[in-house]
Amino acid sequence: MPRLLATTGIDPSDVIGIGVGFTSCTMLPTTADGTPLCLLEAFRRRPHAWVKLWKHHAAQPEADLINEVAAARGEPWLDRYGGKISSEWFFAKSLQILHEDPEIYERADRLIEAADWVVWQLTGTETRNNCTAGYKAIWSKRDGFPSNAYFAALDARFEHVVDEKMSRTLVPIGSRAGEWSERAAAWTGLRTGTPVAVANVDAHVSAPAVQVTTPGTMVVIMGTSNCHILLGDALVTVEGMCGVVEDGVIPGFFGYEAGQSAVGDIFGWFVENCVPPTYYEAATKRGVVVHQILEEEASRLQPGQHGLLALDWWNGNRSILVDVELTGLLLGMTLATTPPDIYRALIEATAFGTRVIIDAFETAGLKVAEIVVCGGLPQRNKLLMQIYADVTGRELTVATSTQTPALGSAMFGAVAAGAQFGGYDSIVDASQRMARSGQERYLPIARHHDVYDALYREYLRLHDYLGHGSNDVMRRLKEIQFGTRTE
Amino acid sequence: MPRLLATTGIDPSDVIGIGVGFTSCTMLPTTADGTPLCLLEAFRRRPHAWVKLWKHHAAQPEADLINEVAAARGEPWLDRYGGKISSEWFFAKSLQILHEDPEIYERADRLIEAADWVVWQLTGTETRNNCTAGYKAIWSKRDGFPSNAYFAALDARFEHVVDEKMSRTLVPIGSRAGEWSERAAAWTGLRTGTPVAVANVDAHVSAPAVQVTTPGTMVVIMGTSNCHILLGDALVTVEGMCGVVEDGVIPGFFGYEAGQSAVGDIFGWFVENCVPPTYYEAATKRGVVVHQILEEEASRLQPGQHGLLALDWWNGNRSILVDVELTGLLLGMTLATTPPDIYRALIEATAFGTRVIIDAFETAGLKVAEIVVCGGLPQRNKLLMQIYADVTGRELTVATSTQTPALGSAMFGAVAAGAQFGGYDSIVDASQRMARSGQERYLPIARHHDVYDALYREYLRLHDYLGHGSNDVMRRLKEIQFGTRTE
Secondary structure, three states: OHHHHHHHOOOHHHOOOEOOEEOOOOEEEEOOOOOEHHHOHHHOOOHHHOOEOOOOOOOHHHHHHHHHHHHHHOOHHHHHHOOOOOOOOHHHHHHHHHHHOHHHHHHOOEEEEHHHHHHHHHHOOOOOEHHHHHHHOOOEOOOEOOOHHHHHHHOHHHOOHHHHHOOOOOEOOOOEEEEOOHHHHHHHOOOOOOEEEOOEEOOOOHHHHOOOOOOOEEEEEEOOOEEEEEEEOOOOOOOOOOEEEEOOOOOOOEEEEEEEOOOHHHHHHHHHHOOOHHHHHHHHHHOOOHHHHHHHHHHOOOOOOOOOEEEOOEOEEOOOOOEOOOOEEEEEEOOOOOHHHHHHHHHHHHHHHHHHHHHHHHHOOOOOOEEEEEEOOOOOOHHHHHHHHHHHOOOEEEOOOOOHHHHHHHHHHHHHHOHHHOOOOOHHHHHHHHOOOOOEEEOOOHHHHHHHHHHHHHHHHHHHHHHOOOOOHHHHHHHHHHHHHOO | OHHHHHHHOOOHHHOOOEOOEEOOOOEEEEOOOOOEHHHOHHHOOOHHHOOEOOOOOOOHHHHHHHHHHHHHHOOHHHHHHOOOOOOOOHHHHHHHHHHHOHHHHHHOOEEEEHHHHHHHHHHOOOOOEHHHHHHHOOOEOOOEOOOHHHHHHHOHHHOOHHHHHOOOOOEOOOOEEEEOOHHHHHHHOOOOOOEEEOOEEOOOOHHHHOOOOOOOEEEEEEOOOEEEEEEEOOOOOOOOOOEEEEOOOOOOOEEEEEEEOOOHHHHHHHHHHHOOHHHHHHHHHHOOOHHHHHHHHHHOOOOOOOOOEEEOOEOEEOOOOOEOOOOEEEEEEOOOOOHHHHHHHHHHHHHHHHHHHHHHHHHOOOOOOEEEEEEOOHHHOHHHHHHHHHHHOOOEEEOOOOOHHHHHHHHHHHHHHOHHHOOOOOHHHHHHHHOOOOOEEEOOOHHHHHHHHHHHHHHHHHHHHHHOOOOOHHHHHHHHHHHHHOO
């Protein structure tokens, strides 16, 4: 921040509010004063004292338990999460700490989302936002958290987790969490007392950042993974959603979230592990990245020409199957298959994955008329965008900003300041004034869409066969793999 | 040959007989005097005037027709070929010439196996061997060729293909085809009049070359593809065999042949298309091939540790599914999957494919007690051999000779000469005296075999799901792919 202020010449007094967007559920155990346990000398070497990143997948046994007990007890909240709580979410991670290192659990005065922890550090006041609580910690405005009886059914020691280590006071997004502390001012050069917004999620703040503040337009935040945000007027059950939270994205609407666990990560894996030297040499010679060489060659292929089909489950499947044990599949290879063939098939697989999510929304009555994309990938890869338009059969607009999480967070900062102090009184106002809608549009090409319709049917058939229990080969392979580790 | 005689110092008078082994079905159209049509100026640019290599797969529509008509007519010979004639075989290729270039078909006085054509060029006499006729041209000692009525049902112009362009006189392997002609002597420096054996197949002559002349031991010739030879006392129906021919391998036995369309070809494809620069750099640095780096790293993995499963159908599936439209599959990838993981999974997939063939033999009552392997791959890749032993649960012996097709052909040359002239009177005699049995043995490791049993069950389940019609996705992808070519 000091460097940013210096290089841009911005006067700190022109910074009227601050918003923080963060990945979620990324959580950590701390002492009562917010010191992360991992910073205490006694716990440095204890894995569970450290931050658990959103993509931490080791709490699957806990997620299984959470789901079994919820189903057995008929917990009413399970529907809001598409029928399954992910191993990535808050209570699965917390319960894993309890199971695998009870002392760390015991010593954790607070279990807290990193988003809220950052705001705490900056303001000196612990607050909890309703967005991460709603999406990741099974909280809702109407029903609060699951009952203590439910938590006790998971583990007797877990009965009072909310009251002992969390908080039942959730502050709605768009509110002010506090003010910039003296300590934060000393770190950053920003003014003490500057309003700070309640913490929010990097993906969710992207919706206002791309001017989506009403139902009908799905926002896809594309990066290492895909996050899908859609607003609805009513609460309905959508298969395999990450969650739905009233006021969770834009106050006054139900904010639905879905996700694909790996997108850019798959392309990155492919370039790192599966591309022979000639492509690297071509990239070096032309001074471009390997992705560009592959994209150019893959662009010359017609849809269906490579004869391949992939399931994009390299990091499990978040929506709609909610199963981290699922793994990737590639089918159709011959001795003539080339790296650009596979690269294109992987892109298409992620687009099919997005279409499954759109279908789930529309089956539940939530229309997806068009799509706005943002994040790190869209502006770099035109082929990717065209394939997403062709596969989904929907017009696709690319956000102008490449930093929508930052822009959306800044909007919430402006709302924390309020109109009276040069900001805005609502996130809708901020969105209308601070965002520029995208200019780059991709229209589906009809004959591509037809071919992709046929390929999508094949994708769905394998998706259902391997994802819905007809053949649990992926899960069994993981069990065998796990067995070799413990030998 | 002149250089061979010169560098070895062998006296041509010590060469008492000559045998020729060749790939099959590799066939070509010729004039009445044996001139290949492709050598005539008028036909140089006509693809169907040229030789069709064994792995030519473009005659699938003709193979489909051959099978449909045979099934409709209840042709009794279909069972001998596992219920399906492959697009690789003789009549599918011949019919494709007729369909796609009738003039070439018309002008072809002879349609002939390259093996027989070579012997023709060397002796001046056209002969036809019973081995390729039996395995690739639906001929048997007891029933001859299919009826003219059957051929007419395929295409009226095809009715007399045997009488017009082939021969009903088939000479048994182990016989003499003729003598070295003056022309051949001028080419080579070998003596005019040297006995020449009836042509044979490179894979099939490997059985006597590794001293397998009785039932119970399966010979696997491993190279770009796998060929499996097993002798039986009786004629039984085995699912998806390439064929069974009485006296086809060793006189007095039924010679069963099965095959896997791609083995070494898959590993070669992988190294060429899917291995990143670091492995190439490591290979260059150490002065070894990339395969060796991959093999070393893959050797450090426990069975099942990589979590992957592949179907080895990069070039279709010959046995037991007899379907060239099938394609490769790889399943189980995560963001942590490495090239050696995949390399090992591909090796394992080919071993599972071999086990399917063994199971088919044993289901039909033909015991496979042990395995002898030969060909280009086994001596180069110890990991491959251990995996085959572990997957099949059988002792595996590697042939001492790296040139079993040459050795086996030489044995048949010795038999053509006969004992009276320094050779042998039977192939069994020649095998006992001229072969050395392998010294390198691989025993299955019990705990590996247990893990592979579990993985094999998974392989079988996907094999049956995708190979037996539950989900014809591979075929449909090829149809879509074909559609993009004709746009």
